[in-house]
Amino acid sequence: VQLQASGGGLVQAGDSLRLSCAASEDTSITFDRAWFRQAPGKEREFVALIRYAGGSPIYADSVKGRFTLSRDNAKNTVYLQMNSLKPEDTAVYYCAARRRTVLTAPLNFPYWGQGTQVTVSS
Numbered sequence: 001v002q003l004q005a006s007g008g009g010l011v012q013a014g015d016s017l018r019l020s021c022a023a024s025e026d027t028s029i030t031f032d033r034a035w036f037r038q039a040p041g042k043e044r045e046f047v048a049l050i051r052y053a054g055g056s057p058i059y060a061d062s063v064k065g066r067f068t069l070s071r072d073n074a075k076n077t078v079y080l081q082m083n084s085l086k087p088e089d090t091a092v093y094y095c096a097a098r099r100r101t102v103l104t105a106p107l108n109f110p111y112w113g114q115g116t117q118v119t120v121s122s
Helices: none
Strands: 003-004 009-012 017-023 031-038 045-051 054-059 067-072 077-080 090-101 116-121
Touching: 003 090, 017 031, 017 090, 017 116, 031 077, 045 067, 045 077, 054 067, 054 077, 077 090
Parallel strands: 009 116
Antiparallel strands: 003 017, 017 077, 031 045, 031 090, 045 054, 067 077, 090 116
């Protein structure tokens, strides 16, 4: 599966952005979908995950209550709505996918999009 991320940009602290990640094939019942991010000089970190079966997404503590992950199965697309953005949210955001698994932890994602830059100014 190929993933295409979009929606990044330059915003001010407190603003909102919505990232999109379109998949090249139907992932509605076969793939978990997720977002990760990597800030300059830092390791890539998990942001949010939604399982193939849907249900409540899982979020990193740093974004809980501000970010919302959703999926539109008809469009093979997941969305990351980011509200109340902070300068520390500045990073390249990557969408990822893995075939459905019993694993709940955000590990073992072999499919990645190209990344989209999010910059939050103070």
